[in-house]
Amino acid sequence: MASVSIRKETNTLYLDFRYMGKRCREQTTLKPTPANRKNLERMLTHIESEIIAGTFRYKSHFPDSKSAERYTDLELQLHQPEEWKRQEEQIEVPTFAEFITGWVERNKVAWRRSHIVNIESIVSKHYLPFFGQMRVDDITRNDILKFRTVLAKVPGRNGKEGLANTRINKIINPLKRIFEDAADEYNFITPYIRIKPLKSPKTDAHPFTIEEVNRILDTIRPDYRDYFLIRFFTGMRTGEIDGLKWKYVDFDHKVIKIRETIVAGEEDITKTESSVRDIYMSTPVFNALMRQKKHSEHFGKFVFCNRHGEAINHNNVTQRIWYPLLKRLGLEKRRPYQTRHTAATLWLASGESPEWIARQMGHANTSMLFRVYSRYVPNLTRMDGSAIEKLLQSKLGVKYA
Numbered sequence: 397m398a399s400v401s402i403r404k405e406t407n408t409l410y411l412d413f414r415y416m417g418k419r420c421r422e423q424t425t426l427k428p429t430p431a432n433r434k435n436l437e438r439m440l441t442h443i444e445s446e447i448i449a450g451t452f453r454y455k456s457h458f459p460d461s462k463s464a465e466r467y468t469d470l471e472l473q474l475h476q477p478e479e480w481k482r483q484e485e486q487i488e489v490p491t492f493a494e495f496i497t498g499w500v501e502r503n504k505v506a507w508r509r510s511h512i513v514n515i516e517s518i519v520s521k522h523y524l525p526f527f528g529q530m531r532v533d534d535i536t537r538n539d540i541l542k543f544r545t546v547l548a549k550v551p552g553r554n555g556k557e558g559l560a561n562t563r564i565n566k567i568i569n570p571l572k573r574i575f576e577d578a579a580d581e582y583n584f585i586t587p588y589i590r591i592k593p594l595k596s597p598k599t600d601a602h603p604f605t606i607e608e609v610n611r612i613l614d615t616i617r618p619d620y621r622d623y624f625l626i627r628f629f630t631g632m633r634t635g636e637i638d639g640l641k642w643k644y645v646d647f648d649h650k651v652i653k654i655r656e657t658i659v660a661g662e663e664d665i666t667k668t669e670s671s672v673r674d675i676y677m678s679t680p681v682f683n684a685l686m687r688q689k690k691h692s693e694h695f696g697k698f699v700f701c702n703r704h705g706e707a708i709n710h711n712n713v714t715q716r717i718w719y720p721l722l723k724r725l726g727l728e729k730r731r732p733y734q735t736r737h738t739a740a741t742l743w744l745a746s747g748e749s750p751e752w753i754a755r756q757m758g759h760a761n762t763s764m765l766f767r768v769y770s771r772y773v774p775n776l777t778r779m780d781g782s783a784i785e786k787l788l789q790s791k792l793g794v795k796y797a
Contacts, residue, residue, distance in 0.1 A: 398440050513660060533578070565594055601769060625681070
């Protein structure tokens, strides 16, 4: 219901009414005197009468309002459709290829380099061949669904017939923002509506046991032993350890400062704001870094590097060192990223505070910690009453035992 209200911050009156299904609030400079309120109520009655009659024009009453331009176009479309159509035809709506070029350039400033590379790859390989020559406002929801069907037939990796649903979702997802921005700029309804992600299997954490960790460290090539030891006991992401520099290793305070990462061979900022953190060095990690310092500090800035002082290539390490070692030990093939999951489960099993573990991992809170890892720690997730039994036996007075 329309009303005249007082804005507490300025002690001035404002109009509150609904128009085209939306709430509108227009500020005035009038103080809340009886006369001012009466005049505004009279004005509001007149506005409501015009809305009912279909003669209300937002800009006529509120020419300086930020909402005026938005409603002007909607009013023209509703009350003068022919004029609206004529004006719309005068606007040159670009093709998808023309629009996406400017869209990427405008957004680059907010993206990490790795994301820029990923988006540009998706645009050139998938978007342009399908949508490129279509006018951006002519693309329909059905076109997007057809595009998704085409993606399902694109050959996948390792000889797979088509792309996995997870990959298809990652290709499709940016289109939501692209069409929303295009729709705002050229005044049409986004076709990206009611498009749900394809179902894809969850990637479970598959950490190593401490016994498996020992077997790996006892067997791996000596020049990579400390690299994987540090991964197992710090939970660092691949890009974080590969991009670790000596200036971020604080032996005096026994912390590793995560400030940068390396992605696709390029130095970059960390994945998220919470990824910027200090990781505590346990004694094995401290000793491993001391040993590594003797081997690589003279090569340059990176803790782990090749003979030219450049950061190591994680794909090369994975294919030539990691996978052959797992095969040799008869262990299930797992990505090196599972060393991060291993660190989390070992910390949980040892009884470390979940809040502390979340900070070490670079998580914003503990929710992911319990959702992903707790089931791998029997003592933490036990629900048989034995934990409280142990507490009562050790703490409760003898006469109550």
